[in-house]
Each structure stands twice: as C-alpha cells, then as structure tokens.
Amino acid sequence: MSLEGAIAVHRFGLGARPGEIAAASQGPKAWLLAQIEAPAEQPTPVVAASSLQSGSALVVDILAFRDKEKALNQARKAGMPMEEEGKALYKSRYDMVVNEMAARFALGFKTTRPFAERLVWFWTNHFGVSTANPRCGTFVGAFEREVIRPNIGGTFETMVQAAVRHPAMQLYLDNVDSIGPNSQAGLRSKKGLNENLGRELMELFTLGVDGGYTQTDVIAMAKLLTGFGLDNNTSGPMSADGYRYYPQRHEPGEIVLRGKSYPSGEAGTRAAITDLAHDKATAHHIAVKFATAFLADAPSPATVKRLEEVFNQSGGDLKALAAALLEDPHAFAPKLTKVRSPVELVTATYRLLDLPKDNGKPEAVVNQIRGAMGVSRMLGEFPMAAPSPKGWPLESEAWSGPDAVLTRIEWARQVSQRIPPTLDVVGLAANGLGALMSEPTSTAIAHASSKSEAVALLLSSPEFQRR
Amino acid sequence: MITRRNMLTMTAALSVCGGSAAFAAVPGEQRFVFVILRGALDGLAAVPPYGDADYASVRGGLAMAKTGTNPLLDLDGFFGLHPALINLKSYYDAKQLAVFHNICTPYRDRSHFDGQNVIETGGLVPNRFHDGWLNRALVAMGAKKVEALAVAQTPPLVLTGKARATSWMPDTLPEPDEAYFARVQALYAGDKELGPSLTSALMLRAQSKAAMDDPASKQKVKVDLVPLFAGAGRLLAGQGPRVAVLEASGWDTHINEGAGEGQLARRLSALDAGIDAMKQALGPAWSKTAVVIATEFGRTVKPNGSGGTDHGTGGAAFLLGGAVAGGQVHAEWMGLKPEALQDGRDLPPRSDMRALFKSVLAEHMGLSRAALNTSVFPDSGGAKAFKGLIA
Numbered sequence: 001m002s003l004e005g006a007i008a009v010h011r012f013g014l015g016a017r018p019g020e021i022a023a024a025s026q027g028p029k030a031w032l033l034a035q036i037e038a039p040a041e042q043p044t045p046v047v048a049a050s051s052l053q054s055g056s057a058l059v060v061d062i063l064a065f066r067d068k069e070k071a072l073n074q075a076r077k078a079g080m081p082m083e084e085e086g087k088a089l090y091k092s093r094y095d096m097v098v099n100e101m102a103a104r105f106a107l108g109f110k111t112t113r114p115f116a117e118r119l120v121w122f123w124t125n126h127f128g129v130s131t132a133n134p135r136c137g138t139f140v141g142a143f144e145r146e147v148i149r150p151n152i153g154g155t156f157e158t159m160v161q162a163a164v165r166h167p168a169m170q171l172y173l174d175n176v177d178s179i180g181p182n183s184q185a186g187l188r189s190k191k192g193l194n195e196n197l198g199r200e201l202m203e204l205f206t207l208g209v210d211g212g213y214t215q216t217d218v219i220a221m222a223k224l225l226t227g228f229g230l231d232n233n234t235s236g237p238m239s240a241d242g243y244r245y246y247p248q249r250h251e252p253g254e255i256v257l258r259g260k261s262y263p264s265g266e267a268g269t270r271a272a273i274t275d276l277a278h279d280k281a282t283a284h285h286i287a288v289k290f291a292t293a294f295l296a297d298a299p300s301p302a303t304v305k306r307l308e309e310v311f312n313q314s315g316g317d318l319k320a321l322a323a324a325l326l327e328d329p330h331a332f333a334p335k336l337t338k339v340r341s342p343v344e345l346v347t348a349t350y351r352l353l354d355l356p357k358d359n360g361k362p363e364a365v366v367n368q369i370r371g372a373m374g375v376s377r378m379l380g381e382f383p384m385a386a387p388s389p390k391g392w393p394l395e396s397e398a399w400s401g402p403d404a405v406l407t408r409i410e411w412a413r414q415v416s417q418r419i420p421p422t423l424d425v426v427g428l429a430a431n432g433l434g435a436l437m438s439e440p441t442s443t444a445i446a447h448a449s450s451k452s453e454a455v456a457l458l459l460s461s462p463e464f465q466r467r
Numbered sequence: 468m469i470t471r472r473n474m475l476t477m478t479a480a481l482s483v484c485g486g487s488a489a490f491a492a493v494p495g496e497q498r499f500v501f502v503i504l505r506g507a508l509d510g511l512a513a514v515p516p517y518g519d520a521d522y523a524s525v526r527g528g529l530a531m532a533k534t535g536t537n538p539l540l541d542l543d544g545f546f547g548l549h550p551a552l553i554n555l556k557s558y559y560d561a562k563q564l565a566v567f568h569n570i571c572t573p574y575r576d577r578s579h580f581d582g583q584n585v586i587e588t589g590g591l592v593p594n595r596f597h598d599g600w601l602n603r604a605l606v607a608m609g610a611k612k613v614e615a616l617a618v619a620q621t622p623p624l625v626l627t628g629k630a631r632a633t634s635w636m637p638d639t640l641p642e643p644d645e646a647y648f649a650r651v652q653a654l655y656a657g658d659k660e661l662g663p664s665l666t667s668a669l670m671l672r673a674q675s676k677a678a679m680d681d682p683a684s685k686q687k688v689k690v691d692l693v694p695l696f697a698g699a700g701r702l703l704a705g706q707g708p709r710v711a712v713l714e715a716s717g718w719d720t721h722i723n724e725g726a727g728e729g730q731l732a733r734r735l736s737a738l739d740a741g742i743d744a745m746k747q748a749l750g751p752a753w754s755k756t757a758v759v760i761a762t763e764f765g766r767t768v769k770p771n772g773s774g775g776t777d778h779g780t781g782g783a784a785f786l787l788g789g790a791v792a793g794g795q796v797h798a799e800w801m802g803l804k805p806e807a808l809q810d811g812r813d814l815p816p817r818s819d820m821r822a823l824f825k826s827v828l829a830e831h832m833g834l835s836r837a838a839l840n841t842s843v844f845p846d847s848g849g850a851k852a853f854k855g856l857i858a
Contacts, residue, residue: 339660339661400660400664401664402664402665403668404664405664406669409648409651409665413647421623421624422624422627425580440656444653448579448580449506449507449646450505450579450580450583450716451580451583453647453650453716457651462655462657462658465661466661
C-alpha cells in the first residue's frame with residue numbers, strides 16, 4: 001500500500017472502505033481518473049416504499065401541495081381545526097427531503113467511485129440550492145440528480161445552463177417571481193424584476209464577486225432571466241426537468257450585459273449564460289474554489305493559475321479540470337492540510353467501520369443512516385442546507401473551532417462503542433489509514449485501554465480528522 | 468415486532484457515561500452480574516496491603532495510610548480498601564463482600580486488547596475462543612432463546628455466542644472521559660489547528676465544571692456510573708433478565724493516578740456509588756445476587772515517572788452481593804520484595820480469575836463442574852478452585 005494510494009483515497013475520495021487503499025495503491029491517479037469516466041452514480045432510495053422523483057414530477061407535486069395548502073387554510077378560516085391534516089401535509093414534505101438525503105448519505109458510505117462523489121458534492125455546493133429556503137426544499141435532491149450528477153465530466157457551460165433552468169434554482173433564488181416590467185405579463189400585472197438569481201449567477205456561480213460586473217449588469221442579467229419558470233402545464237406534455245420558458249414574461253428588446261448586446265428571448269439569455277461560463281473571471285473563480293476545496297485553504301497562486309489555464313484552454317471541461325487537480329505538485333503532498341467537513345467526517349467514519357451494518361433488518365439500516373444525518377447536523381453541516389447561496393464554507397477553519405473539535409472527538413468515542421468485540425483494531429487502522437498513519441497514532445492505538453478506545457483514537461487522530 | 472417493553476424483559480442493555488450493560492434471561496431466581504473494568508485497575512490502589520512492611524516505600528507517592536487525610540478503610544488488619552470505596556466497605560462489614568488479591572487470568576503479556584480478550588473468552592491465550600465464557604455458561608444453564616434486537620450497539624465479547632443477548636445504546640454523547648481527552652490531546656500536539664482548539668475547549672469545560680462544583684464538598688462523588696448500574700438493578704429486580712454484564716472504562720492510570728484523592732479515587736468513587744445504586748434498585752433481589760468485578764490485569768507495583776502505574780499482571784477482584792459469603796480477603800500474599808514480583812515488577816498471579824468465575828457459576832448459578840470444565844472453561848482443570856464463596 002503506497003502513500004499516494006492512501007492520499008488518493010482520503011484527499012480525493014471519501015475515506016477508506018475495506019481494501020480501498022490497497023486497490024488505489026495499484027495506480028492512484030488512474031484509480032481516481034477511472035471514476036470520472038462516466039456520469040456520477042445516482043442514489044437509490046433507502047426506504048423501499050419511497051422514490052426519488054424527477055424535477056417535473058416534483059413540479060406536479062408542488063402544485064398539488066399548494067392547492068391542498070390553500071384548501072387547508074380556507075378550512076381553518078372557516079373554523080375547522082385541521083390540525084392533523086396540516087401536520088400530515090407538512091410531514092409528507094419533510095419525509096421527501098429526508099428520503100432524498102438518506103439516499104445521498106447511503107451512496108457516500110458505499111460508493112466505489114468516491115472521487116466522482118466528491119466532485120458531485122463540490123458542484124452541488126457551488127450552486128448553493130438549499131432547503132433553508134422551504135420553497136425549493138423538495139427539489140434539492142432532484143437538482144443534484146439531474147443537474148450535477150450527469151455533468152461532472154462535461155463542460156461547465158452545460159452544468160450552469162442546466163442549473164439556472166432547474167426548478168430548484170428557479171424557486172431557490174426567486175426567479176419564478178421575476179417578470180420583465182415591459183413584458184406582456186409585466187404590463188398587465190405591474191409586477192417587475194427580482195434580481196436574486198441574476199446577481200448570484202454572476203457573483204457566486206460564474207464571475208465571482210470581483211469578476212467585473214456592475215449593478216447595471218445585475219439588472220440586465222435579471223431581465224435576461226425573465227420568462228424562465230416552472231412547467232405548470234400539467235394538462236399537456238411536460239418537460240423532463242420541469243423547466244419552461246414563458247415568452248410573455250420576458251423583458252422585450254435587446255439587453256446589454258457587460259458591454260455586449262443580447263437579443264431578447266430564450267436563445268439570447270442562453271448565449272449570455274454561455275459567455276459567463278467561458279469568461280476568464282469565471283475560470284479564476286472556479287480555479288480558486290476547486291483548489292481551496294481539495295488542496296489548501298489558501299492555495300498557491302501557481303496552482304490556481306494552472307487550473308485556470310486548463311479551464312480556459314479546454315473550454316471549461318470539468319473532467320480536464322479534475323485531472324489537472326491530480327497533476328498539481330501539491331496533489332499528493334504528504335501533509336494533510338484540510339480538515340474534513342462534518343459530512344466528510346461522518347462519511348469517512350461510516351466507510352472505515354463499514355456502516356451501516358446490514359443485519360437483515362431494513363429499518364435498522366435506515367436508523368443508522370438517519371443517525372449519521374443527525375450527527376452531521378450536530379457537527380454543523382448538512383448537504384444542500386447551507387444558510388446562504390454561497391454554500392457551505394470550503395475552508396478548514398469553519399470546522400476546527402474549539403467546540404467543533406471537542407464534539408467531533410466526543411462523537412468518535414460514541415460511535416466507537418458500537419464496534420463488534422471481535423474487531424481487529426490494529427488491522428482496521430492499518431487498512432483505514434495506510435501509510436498516512438503517524439507513529440504517535442499507531443502507538444496510541446496499540447496502547448489504548450480498550451478496543452473501543454483504540455477506534456475512538458483512530459477516528460480522532462489528525463490523520464483521520466484531516467485529508 | 469420488538470417493543471421497548473419486551474426488549475427490557477427479554478434482554479436488554481443500557482449504556483451511559485463511559486460504560487454499558489447487556490442482559491440475558493435464565494431460569495431461576497439467582498442473579499449474576501459481571502462488571503468488567505476496562506483499562507486495568509490498579510489492585511494495589513483499590514486494595515492496599517498496608518500491613519506489608521515494604522508497601523509504603525515501594526508505592527511512594529501512591530501509598531495510602533490508615534491515618535491522616537483520606538485514610539484507607541481497614542479490612543483485616545493487613546489489607547485495606549481505597550478510601551473511596553465506602554459502600555464496598557459496608558458490604559465487607561456485613562459479610563457481603565469478598566476481596567481477591569494477586570489474582571489474574573492466564574494471560575501474561577500486557578496488551579489491553581489481548582488481556583480483555585482472555586478475560587472475556589475464558590481461554591488460556593487470546594483468541595482461543597470466539598465466544599464469551601458467560602455466553603457458554605448461559606447455554607449450559609439452558610437460557611431461554613433471546614430475540615435479537617435491531618439496534619446498533621453490540622454486546623461485549625463475554626456475552627457473545629450462541630445464546631443471543633443484544634444491547635441498546637441511547638443517542639446521547641457519553642460522559643467525557645478525561646484520560647481519553649488527554650490521549651487525543653497528545654495526538655494533537657503537532658497539529659496547529661486541532662491542538663489549540665481542543666486545549667481551549669477543554670479549558671473552558673474545566674472552568675465551567677469548576678464553577679458548578681460546590682467548593683464546600685471537596686470529595687464530590689463523580690456519579691456517572693449511577694444511571695447505568697441503577698438501570699441494570701431495576702431490570703434485574705423484575706421478572707426479566709437474570710444475568711447482566713456491565714462495562715466501565717477509565718482505569719488506565721498511566722499519568723497522575725493519585726492516591727487517596729485524584730483521578731483513580733474519582734473513578735473508584737463512581738464505581739462504588741454505582742454498585743450501591745444497583746443494590747438499592749435490586750431491593751429484595753439483592754439477597755439473590757452475586758456481582759463479580761474484574762479487570763484484564765493489574766498494574767506495576769512501583770509508580771512510573773509520571774505519577775501513574777503501567778500495565779502489570781496480578782491485581783484485585785471483588786465478589787459482592789446479598790448471596791455472597793463475604794467478609795474475607797482471599798490472597799496468597801507473596802510480599803512486595805523485588806524477588807517476589809512477576810518479572811521483578813508486577814504482583815505475582817497466585818490465583819486464576821477463571822477459578823473465581825467458575826466457583827460463582829457453580830455455587831450461585833448451579834452449573835455442574837463437568838459443564839464448567841468442558842464447555843464453559845475448557846483447559847481450566849488446573850485452576851485451583853475457591854470454595855464457600857456463596858452463602
């Protein structure tokens with residue numbers, strides 16, 4: 001087992017499953033690259049009776065939900081208690097989100113393509129869609145499944161175009177409410193622009209905050225995005241992703257964005273988004289985030305420059321970008337500079353201990369997955385639930401504060417109390433950390449006062465807390 | 468479907484605060500509780516041989532005396548009990564506690580894992596058996612088939628095997644264990660982010676704890692084992708389980724062990740309070756109960772360089788309960804001179820821990836000597852038996 005193999009598994013993967021470091025050591029870069037040859041895996045529901053629905057099915061669902069909510073409120077106004085009905089209605093929404101997230105966690109625990117999964121997590125977080133906005137709560141899982149997973153090896157342009165159209169994004173950043181003031185619908189309703197998506201598209205998803213745009217450009221981008229909405233044509237054939245363009249809401253006339261004129265209409269908007277996706281500022285912004293997420297809180301300017309060049313030269317090819325990351329001189333440096341985020345830590349722990357244990361009781365497996373979800377939340381991070389569109393922080397310091405560290409090692413101790421008494425802890429440590437294991441950690445494990453303490457120390461060790 | 472109720476009556480486990488418990492149901496009214504102290508209890512601290520002429524000098528700063536602050540509790544004029552073991556002393560006086568010294572399993576090396584494997588599997592060497600001796604005893608007793616529980620925590624090795632006994636763990640973080648934190652802190656010594664963060668968190672924790680502690684009661688009991696033992700006692704008192712295993716950690720006192728007060732004193736105090744909470748919870752069933760408290764091995768006779776003790780061989784064990792014929796110390800004492808010690812450093816193992824287990828299983832739980840020598844503790848025929856341990 002080589003050091004590079006262990007680093008491949010920990011820094012670019014999700015932590016070692018049994019035998020994984022040995023497999024990666026055969027050829028660490030090749031092992032990683034083979035994982036991103038195809039679109040990312042799709043999660044499957046962990047509760048048998050549940051399903052993970054498409055964006056368009058979820059649009060149908062949310063329309064039905066709004067009708068039910070309206071009826072419920074009317075009944076309430078009419079003096080009926082409706083308490084149970086209300087609870088059931090909102091519980092059904094909550095269950096949909098929990099099922100999505102449980103499926104996502106479960107995939108992380110077992111996947112044999114952890115690098116692909118890490119890229120999925122990175123890009124999903126990049127686009128920020130979050131259950132913090134309850135409007136889009138039921139859609140966030142579909143966003144990742146439909147926008148991110150198919151495109152981790154495609155171009156950035158394809159991903160951005162899909163992200164902006166998706167109902168999750170339309171709802172999350174309020175574009176469904178944005179109407180061109182001079183459009184048919186605008187003149188009739190006196191409603192107007194909502195700048196939210198237009199601004200974040202440039203500030204967060206493409207150019208970056210210093211990427212060269214003004215408030216005038218934000219308004220222009222918002223105008224360009226008018227007409228993008230949810231496909232509520234439930235009586236006729238619907239689009240697969242639940243997106244529909246409404247020309248009657250679109251701001252008429254040529255629109256100038258950052259000095260370039262775009263024709264009115266959906267094609268003009270798509271052209272504007274394409275230009276943003278290929279902008280030099282976007283390449284820099286993405287390169288910084290990518291390097292920060294995978295390599296170092298403050299990546300070296302040379303690293304950023306290399307990634308930026310690959311992004312520009314390849315036309316935003318995300319597979320080329322991922323491959324370039326692995327070619328960076330710091331990619332396989334032995335020093336573990338990044339602290340695992342809570343979701344990464346919980347996932348690595350479950351992978352190391354080969355959890356959830358399947359003892360033939362499906363509900364027990366679900367409970368173990370739910371347990372991991374609860375712990376992630378307790379440690380401060382939950383997928384697609386960031387408080388702002390900026391997504392979860394990429395820097396280690398977000399997860400290494402005093403209380404966070406104490407909680408992490410307390411959890412390490414708790415989870416280690418569930419190990420089977422026959423567990424070979426020394427073997428577990430050797431297979432789990434490989435050549436990353438330090439002398440002090442190896443000694444501490446060997447001298448621990450019990451097997452469970454040995455596992456707790458392994459989970460608490462800097463090599464495991466970091467990647 | 469397994470409900471919480473029948474889980475508790477059939478078989479159950481509790482785990483809180485640095486310990487855990489598992490149960491099994493067997494026929495009859497006798498109760499047997501096995502308490503494993505994981506980490507190697509210092510037998511010379513728990514049961515100081517203060518009458519030995521060499522005791523005070525070899526133990527140095529760890530020695531305790533019959534007089535002065537925190538005086539030890541005299542047992543028989545030669546051995547005493549650690550001052551924290553107030554309740555155990557009262558059982559001894561009521562002839563409900565028997566103390567064992569210079570006792571050890573057949574294991575002679577000093578690894579916690581292997582030592583615990585031997586004390587739980589009951590073999591001559593580690594990994595000789597894949598099931599626990601208490602599980603094999605349950606099979607021999609004709610234990611009712613126990614349903615498996617679909618919860619995550621696992622029963623300890625001593626209770627693993629053919630007779631099913633599973634366990635459960637509440638979703639709360641365990642009571643912090645100072646020794647564990649100290650070990651993690653040592654691992655973080657070279658980490659510029661995790662190290663200072665943990666140090667600062669532990670300082671804050673200590674400050675808030677100090678603020679909460681009543682300054683008037685210096686000898687404040689650390690009561691974190693009480694819920695575990697009381698819970699076990701309640702379950703054993705009813706018509707459900709008759710056998711329980713409890714685990715308590717925090718005995719690996721390599722650093723600043725303390726004597727009459729300190730780290731080990733707090734841990735012993737917690738154990739003592741826990742045992743008494745179990746006694747109270749058992750109520751009338753206490754009279755049908757025998758509790759064995761054992762640890763994987765003892766610790767070095769001499770203190771090490773950091774005010775603690777290192778892994779040793781012979782140590783102390785306890786048998787207590789309303790069913791016990793107590794009031795005596797079972798010890799083949801060899802003295803504390805270097806030539807009397809195992810490898811020149813440890814208490815010599817003069818009796819076999821398996822003999823204690825076997826005698827209790829035979830006298831208290833009615834197991835036949837044949838079953839004990841063949842299926843429960845094969846290879847134990849040579850272990851000198853104890854007699855008259857049960858009233």
